[in-house]
Amino acid sequence: MTRPMLHIDSDYFLTAFRELAAIGRDPSGRGYQRLAWSPAEREAHRWFRERAQQLGLIVSTDEAGNSFADFIPPHVKDRPALAFGSHLDSVPYGGTYDGGYGVVAALSAAKTLMDSGLPFARPFRVMAFTDEEGPRFGTGLLGSKAVTGALDMEHVRSAHDQAGTTLREAMANFGCDLEKLPNAAQHLSRYFGYVELHIEQGPRLERLGIPIATVTAITGIRQVSLHFEGQANHAGTTPKPERQNALRSAAETIMQFSAYVDGTDNLVTNPGRITAHPNATNVVPGSVRLDWDIRSPEPELLEQATAALISMAERAGASFGVTLTTDIFHDVPPCPLHEPWMEAIEGAASHLGLTSTRLVSWAGHDAGVMGMVMPAAMIFIPSRKGVSHAPEEYSSDDAMLDGVRVLAETAADLLTRVES
Ligand SMILES: [Zn+2]
Structure with missing residues (x-):
């Protein structure tokens, strides 16, 4: 790679990360309760769209409650877009790094890319998925499954939470119609592929002392x-x-x-x-x-x-x-990720002077759903002591910023390539 390193606005990232981290905290102070279709999850999406709009991105939502923020240079407006992002919901008593980190990092990368003046060969889309975790309604990966047309409608029609609220009612509270979920897949052909940055949620990177992993497959x-x-x-x-x-x-x-x-x-x-x-x-x-x-x-x-x-x-x-x-x-089913894009991530890390390794993801992710129908790749950063889905979930600011840089460089590479 010959171009100079991209500049990441670390203040922007850290400020935005702390803003999101203020949304959906458990009242007792034990982590987060940003459950799918809760007021807290919806507030996180509103926050995302507002932040994206401030950057000058074109903001929209779909039938599954997913939020999107598009950057569409006029000369490439008809080409499929590179998407990157993650999810904004949490498990009960979860952390804000799982999912939230990837979304804020994607906004930061978007800001950098918009300021870069690079000659883009395609548009990009920042994605914030809904209901990735699934414990409330027994759904999980709902947002990405809706986007890729992989939803089991029979299952979502019968889904309800422990309090007896049906998924249909919970969606209706936010103006979404469950029966319209299949419409979310109508734009599938507009995707060039998907890249997700996420905390590892395991102890391997920390133990190896390596800042970046390229994910080879989602289990x-x-x-x-x-x-x-x-x-x-x-x-x-x-x-x-x-x-x-x-x-x-x-x-x-x-x-x-x-x-x-x-x-x-x-x-x-x-x-x-x-x-x-x-x-x-x-x-x-x-x-x-x-x-x-x-x-x-x-x-x-x-x-x-x-x-x-x-x-x-x-x-x-x-x-x-x-x-x-x-x-x-x-x-x-397992989802092998896209080998040429694994190499793009490794190239981005080495361009930045960061060592990287390859890991399997033993957790499910939206990238595993997207990757069934389009090229997909995933980047991990270390999780302290490997703890996740718990209030103790943590990654340092430096570790997070390394990830943002790798995401931005990877996206810059994929956005400027004439071919995939
Ligand atoms: Zn996650």
């Missing part, structure tokens, strides 16, 4: 429910060999499958939820539902692991006279 996530059906019976009088103990079958499965996973690379799993019935001390557990989260960036490993899990569960059940039924209730 696939498969959630499998195992339903063991035995026979509830008296905990004292039932002869030991005759106990059809569903919970013991589940426990054996946890031990065996966890040992299998411990011996495997590129695969993580979690026996995250167990429901036993009747859940009484003096009753042999008659039925158990055990839900697993299985993740891998390799589709074959997801298949192999699912098959291994089911056969272990069947055997563990059979040895106690317990039958098994299974259900894959959530299945997101």
Whole structure:
């Protein structure tokens, strides 16, 4: 790269980051409550659009509540746009770095790019996605799925939160019509690709002492429910060999499958939820539902692991006279990111004198949804102690500014390329 380094206005970034960080704090001081379709999330979007407008960007929203800010040089107005951004919602008691950092960084990069005078070969779009996290309505990645036409309408129509508010009502409160969600995908052909900057949410970069990672793939996530059906019976009088103990079958499965996973690379799993019935001390557990989260960036490993899990569960059940039924209730395929754009990120980092490494993302991201239908790339910066989805989530100002610089340089490269 021969052009001089771009100048980032660090005051602009830090001021904007602190403004956003004032929105949606938990009243008790424990992190953030910027949940999807909450007044706090909507306020964050309003803040974003106002800030973007001040920069001179063209601001809009879509049917999914996503916010956009466009820079469209007249001579390239008909070409597909390079998009970059992240999401503005948080998990309950979450941090503001997850998602919020990427959005503010994208605004800062936009400011730099607009001032750069570079000869752009295409427009750019700053994106702030809605409902990326998903815990309120069991949706997740809703904004990006709407943009790419990947939404399961049957699922969103039945979605409701724990208080009984339906997603339809929550959207209507902000003037959005759930039935119009599919319309959000009508502009899909206008995208050249998507780049997302995000905190790592794990400890690897900090431990390596490396400021930047290029993400190679977003993990696939498969959630499998195992339903063991035995026979509830008296905990004292039932002869030991005759106990059809569903919970013991589940426990054996946890031990065996966890040992299998411990011996495997590129695969993580979690026996995250167990429901036993009747859940009484003096009753042999008659039925158990055990839900697993299985993740891998390799589709074959997801298949192999699912098959291994089911056969272990069947055997563990059979040895106690317990039958098994299974259900894959959530299945997101892995998304490999765009190799030429990984190289663009690495080139940007080295142009800035920053070392970088390559990592898999073990968390889901909007980039994994966008990347299914267009070139996509992702940049990570270190998270202190690897903590995320918690009030202690933190990345230093210097670490964040390094990320902003890499994003701006990467975008400058991709915006000025005549071909992809
Ligand atoms: Zn995030």
